[in-house]
Amino acid sequence: MDKILEVKNLRVSFHTYAGEVRAVRGVNFELRRGETLAFVGESGCGKTVTAKSILRLLPPGVAEIKPGSEILYNGEDVLQMDQKRLQKYRGNEVSMIFQDPMTSLNPTMTCGKQIMEALMLHKRLNKQEAKAEAIRMLDLVKIPDPEKRFAAYPHELSGGMRQRVMIAIALSCEPSILIADEPTTALDVTIQAQIIDLLKELKEKLNTAIILVTHDLGVVATLADRIQVMYAGQVLESGSAREIFYQPQHPYTWALLSSVPDLAEHSKQELYSLQGTPPDLIMPLESCPFAARCDYCMQICRQQMPQVTNVSDTHTVACWLQHPSAPKVKPFYERGLSHEQQA
Amino acid sequence: MSNKHNREPLVEVKNLCKYFRQGRSTLKAVDDVSFHINRGETFGLVGESGCGKTTCGRTILKLYDATSGQVLYKGKDITGPMSGRELLAFKHSAQIIFQDPYSSLDPRMTIGEIVAEGMDVHFRYSHKDKQRKVTELLAQVGLTEDYANRFAHELSGGQRQRIGIARALAVEPEFIVCDEPISALDVSIQAQIVNLLIRLQKERDLTYLFISHDLSMVRHISDRVGVMYLGSLVEVATSQAIFAEPLHPYTRALLSAIPTADPDYEATRSHIRLEGEVPSPINPPSGCKFRTRCPHATDICAQQQPQLVEAKEGHFVACHHWQRLQGKS
Numbered sequence: 001m002d003k004i005l006e007v008k009n010l011r012v013s014f015h016t017y018a019g020e021v022r023a024v025r026g027v028n029f030e031l032r033r034g035e036t037l038a039f040v041g042e043s044g045c046g047k048t049v050t051a052k053s054i055l056r057l058l059p060p061g062v063a064e065i066k067p068g069s070e071i072l073y074n075g076e077d078v079l080q081m082d083q084k085r086l087q088k089y090r091g092n093e094v095s096m097i098f099q100d101p102m103t104s105l106n107p108t109m110t111c112g113k114q115i116m117e118a119l120m121l122h123k124r125l126n127k128q129e130a131k132a133e134a135i136r137m138l139d140l141v142k143i144p145d146p147e148k149r150f151a152a153y154p155h156e157l158s159g160g161m162r163q164r165v166m167i168a169i170a171l172s173c174e175p176s177i178l179i180a181d182e183p184t185t186a187l188d189v190t191i192q193a194q195i196i197d198l199l200k201e202l203k204e205k206l207n208t209a210i211i212l213v214t215h216d217l218g219v220v221a222t223l224a225d226r227i228q229v230m231y232a233g234q235v236l237e238s239g240s241a242r243e244i245f246y247q248p249q250h251p252y253t254w255a256l257l258s259s260v261p262d263l264a265e266h267s268k269q270e271l272y273s274l275q276g277t278p279p280d281l282i283m284p285l286e287s288c289p290f291a292a293r294c295d296y297c298m299q300i301c302r303q304q305m306p307q308v309t310n311v312s313d314t315h316t317v318a319c320w321l322q323h324p325s326a327p328k329v330k331p332f333y334e335r336g337l338s339h340e341q342q343a
Numbered sequence: 344m345s346n347k348h349n350r351e352p353l354v355e356v357k358n359l360c361k362y363f364r365q366g367r368s369t370l371k372a373v374d375d376v377s378f379h380i381n382r383g384e385t386f387g388l389v390g391e392s393g394c395g396k397t398t399c400g401r402t403i404l405k406l407y408d409a410t411s412g413q414v415l416y417k418g419k420d421i422t423g424p425m426s427g428r429e430l431l432a433f434k435h436s437a438q439i440i441f442q443d444p445y446s447s448l449d450p451r452m453t454i455g456e457i458v459a460e461g462m463d464v465h466f467r468y469s470h471k472d473k474q475r476k477v478t479e480l481l482a483q484v485g486l487t488e489d490y491a492n493r494f495a496h497e498l499s500g501g502q503r504q505r506i507g508i509a510r511a512l513a514v515e516p517e518f519i520v521c522d523e524p525i526s527a528l529d530v531s532i533q534a535q536i537v538n539l540l541i542r543l544q545k546e547r548d549l550t551y552l553f554i555s556h557d558l559s560m561v562r563h564i565s566d567r568v569g570v571m572y573l574g575s576l577v578e579v580a581t582s583q584a585i586f587a588e589p590l591h592p593y594t595r596a597l598l599s600a601i602p603t604a605d606p607d608y609e610a611t612r613s614h615i616r617l618e619g620e621v622p623s624p625i626n627p628p629s630g631c632k633f634r635t636r637c638p639h640a641t642d643i644c645a646q647q648q649p650q651l652v653e654a655k656e657g658h659f660v661a662c663h664h665w666q667r668l669q670g671k672s
Contacts, residue, residue: 042529158620188391188556190617193600197616215530218602222609241606259534260604261563270541271563273534277499 004176004209005031005054005073005094011066012049012058012233019282023049025233031177036203036210038224038241040217040256044278046233047213051179054078054211055090073177092122095170099182101162105154111165112138112150115172122173137168141198160191164198171202181213196222217260221245226314229253232279232289239315249317252290254331288320296321296329352379352415353518353550354403359412359422361395361402368625372398374574375412377651380518385544385551387565387582389558389597391621395574396554397442400520403552404437405430416518435465438511442523444503448495454481454506455491461514480509484539501532508539512547520552525560537564558601562586567657570594573624573632576651580658590660592668593633631663639664 012024024046031037039047052058053065056078071078073093081089098104106114115134119125125133131150138146141164154162163183170178180199184192196219203210203223212223220227221241228238229252237250248254258272276293279285288294291301301320309322320326361373372395380386388396401407403414409422421433438461441447448457458477462468468476478488484505495503504524511519521540525533537560543549555561561568562582569579570593578591589595592615599615617636622628628635634644643663651661662668 042531160620188621189558189597189600190391191620193602193614193616196602197614216602217530217604221604221606222602224606245604245606255531257604259531261559270538271534273538274531275535277501 002033003030004033005071007050007054008070008072010050010053010069010071012046012053012069013064013066014062015064016062021281022284023233023281024053025285027230027233027235029228029235029238031209031211033176034203034207034209035225036212036223038212038214038220038227039230040214040220040227041230042215042278044281045230047230048181049233050230051096051181051211051213054177054179055094055096056081056086057096088122091118091175092173093175094177094179095173095175096179096181097163097166097170097183100186101159101166102186104166105162107154110151110153111157112152114165115169118169118172133172134168137172138165140171140202141165141168143168158191159187160194163187163191163195167195167198167202171206171208174206175208177209177211179211179213182215183212184219185214185216192219199223217256229256232285233281234289234318236290236319237315237317239311243312243315247311247315248331249311249315249322250290250319251294251296251321251331255293288318298326350381350383353382353417354380354552355413355415355418356399356403357413357415359399359402359414360410361398361407362410365625370625371574371627372624373402376571376574376576377412378569378576378579380550380552381566382517382550383544383548384566385553385564387561387568388552388554388571389556389561389568390571391556393573393621393624394571395624396556396571397522399571400439400522400552400554404439404520405433406439431465435514436516437518437520438514438516439520439522440504440507440511440524443527444500444507445527447507448503450495452494453491454493454495454498457495457506458491458509458513461510465514476513480513483512483543484509485535499532500528501535504528504532504536505539508536508543512543515547516549518550518552520554522554523556524553526555526557533560540564558597570597573621573627575632576659576661577633578658578660579651584655584658590654590658590665590669591633591662592637592639592664596636631661639668 007027007029010024010027014021014023027050039050041047054071065079069079112134115137116130119130119133135146135150138149143149143161143164184195187195200223214220224241226240227244229236229250231252237244237253244253248257255272255274261271274293279289279292286305287303288301288306291297298320306318306320308316308318310316321329357377359373359376363370363372376399388399390396398407402409405421413420414422416433416437455477458480459473462473462476477491481488481490486502486505525536528536541564544551553561553564565582568582568585569576572593578585578594585594589598596615596617603609619636622635630646631644631649634640649661649663651659654660654665
């Protein structure tokens with residue numbers, strides 16, 4: 001598999017009245033053709049900002065991508081693209097679906113028109129071709145009766161249908177990367193399950209690489225090939241889905257995994273909960289960002305940034321516990337009862 | 344836990360209906376719902392958005408007037424007209440924690456004032472006592488006393504929800520309706536709030552109605568669970584029973600739709616997928632409301648609305664075919 005996206009030392013700051021908010025602090029990752037990479041973390045950890053900077057969608061003036069950051073799309077630096085190139089790049093090569101399908105569609109245009117708009121702009125189709133293609137897209141995302149729905153306005157559709165229209169718009173130009181920012185958060189569980197199934201199916205059919213931004217570990221487990229755990233603008237751990245779920249190494253990943261109640265576990269047990277709150281992103285960080293909330297915090301954690309250690313070829317962790325002279329600790333997180341017992 | 348089930352019911356809901364007029368049509372938000380909540384237990388109410396779970400919770404607290412049916416609180420019907428004094432006594436004893444910690448706190452009041460407001464109505468504390476009480480309550484929800492002088496916008500979502508809990512506890516209630524108290528919060532903060540609610544229940548012998556769409560959290564906190572669909576209860580059972588052997592096809596589909604944090608299991612497990620979406624409550628399907636999405640629906644489902652029957656001890660289900668479906672997945 002070849003790399004289509006490579007992000008090197010991405011740093012993003014927001015200039016606010018209170019000071020410079022360092023939202024993303026040196027993120028590195030790469031994405032290969034056809035794979036699904038998930039960004040997991042709590043709100044404010046920088047996952048959406050990272051995703052948006054790939055498309056350069058951050059508000060200019062307020063947000064600043066720091067010099068030294070590199071975003072390479074097929075070897076071409078996205079940060080150096082001019083407006084004309086950028087317009088081709090957005091939508092045509094990389095596209096995005098947003099969290100809230102209620103507000104991200106244009107209420108004054110029919111759904112069909114909104115899909116046609118993308119097709120006519122990027123693929124230079126004429127009206128008739130675009131209409132036929134739009135109906136085919138609506139059918140692809142499994143909207144019943146696509147000819148009729150073509151003329152429907154967004155307010156006439158339910159949340160799940162609107163999210164399908166969003167997916168249709170995003171995929172209409174056959175992008176090689178789809179960025180899905182919390183695609184199911186605003187939806188009910190049964191509808192969420194439908195959208196997850198749809199994304200899974202489309203991913204195989206179209207061989208699109210997906211960057212999935214979410215805080216829901218369940219959604220990640222069903223969709224992701226690789227996972228990147230983010231905290232306070234940094235990647236704390238990254239690895240294949242199996243490595244993150246079955247051999248997590250970072251105390252923050254342990255904490256995230258154990259704060260989800262297991263369906264098979266006994267009720268009214270104390271859930272593991274992290275104390276405190278994430279650090280203030282205005283402060284410069286010279287030590288491990290998680291140190292203040294970590295149960296395994298050592299003296300060094302408060303003094304120096306941990307180095308990124310390779311656990312395996314695909315699995316990296318930024319934690320001092322990986323250091324050869326660190327004490328060996330037993331993670332408090334262990335997989336709950338096997339699911340066979342539950343089923 | 345067994346002694347809990349022998350306790351007498353604190354809240355009994357009998358054939359409760361709450362309809363809203365919408366122009367010429369009627370929206371049946373809660374349609375003939377019956378259940379009871381025993382003293383000291385947590386009753387979880389789950390369902391998708393628009394199924395009437397919040398309306399149900401609010402009608403039980405008399406925040407909405409019931410269209411018909413009864414809500415017996417300590418054996419007394421609260422749906423009818425009440426004298427001012429009776430109403431005050433009821434509100435002293437039953438409180439609510441709201442879903443959105445951002446919009447449910449007055450931005451112009453300090454945290455101390457918000458927490459103390461209920462005390463002014465129900466108790467006659469001296470200024471000094473009141474401040475002592477506020478400090479005590481803040482400590483109970485895990486906040487220090489200097490928060491009393493701050494405003495809501497200075498706090499994070501989790502901290503605000505703690506204030507919401509402190510506010511509800513201020514009048515020393517016996518019964519609290521928790522209306523999606525954790526859905527606006529991050530996972531790690533959710534766990535903090537749920538632990539706090541469980542701890543307070545043990546300390547104060549509280550009774551909760553816990554409304555949520557998050558089945559795994561409901562399973563975690565509740566003793567018994569009711570599943571709602573389009574204004575009706577489709578299944579009521581202990582939380583163990585409802586997760587171990589769900590009887591209603593909707594409950595099964597709901598459970599199957601929750602993705603678990605386990606990629607190997609997710610890759611192998613078979614899903615029950617519901618087709619389509621929840622129909623409009625203004626014009627619900629005839630007979631069984633779930634039949635339009637149910638994979639097992641037959642003719643009888645369109646003709647007759649199934650009643651909630653006791654399938655096993657303490658396990659109620661409203662489905663014509665639950666016996667036939669038993670053992671099948």
